[in-house]
Amino acid sequence: MSQEAKIKSQENVMPEISPLFDEFGRCLPTSLNEPAHQKTRRYFLIDKPDINYSASYERLNKAFSISGVISQAQYESRVRAILADIADDELMKPILNGVMVPFILPKAIYDDIGKAMESTFLPAVQSAFNSVFPEYDFKNHSPKSLDGQLSVASGSRHQQVLEKMADEVVVGVYFPCLLEYSVPAAIERTATLPEQFSLAGGFDTSAAFVSMPDLLLRKEGYPPLLWLSGLASTEENVAYHFEAYGYDLTFNRRVHLGQVAEYWASGLTVIN
8 A cells, every 4th residue: 555545544534532421411431540330220310300491590590689680581592502512512412311400600709618508509409499399308417517618629620610600690501410420530530521511519519409409309219419529628538419318308428438339429510
């Protein structure tokens, strides 16, 4: 074969690209050093909800008083733009087969993430949950104050959510797609994904629960625990999470030791 023919032959070979998500929207644990289950039996799942923009907006406005700066129509338009951009990319598109929760975050700067969680975001989750499920409870079981306990996890890209919040009202979509990942693996995987994706932390995950309070309510089968993996704790190998307890919703801390469990999951966020 001539040199010219060899060059043309090489040009016609497309590079092999590993898929990012499976047919159910789970982020595939590709080339990880940290613990994650390569295969899942899909036992701990979140039922894919329909998006009710009106109800979501009403709860988010009650929590964050954003009606003066963003309308429901603008909210829906910006969410649909996020989803359309993802749908246009063949590698990212399969994430849309899974659970997705639109949300709004207010324009704000918080000097202390933990303090803001306690004063603003966890009460917002409680109010939204109780408004939809007055017969059930939301409980914060964290044994100590969150003041000064939380910061952005290195490598999580979560800082981009906080930076955008400092400038404007944020619209985003939360994807709880890192199923059966350890917390370190969730951080490691996020670093290899397209730059649109950041690892969800406290504010965006809380806003997702305000938007859809029934996110973890599953009357047939069991939902996963959702880590706030975009945040680092001052305590080594400790992270915070939302978890269903029966039909109640709880917030708590847990020692994870960098390990993985079948019922552990984390979320990715895409913002507009």
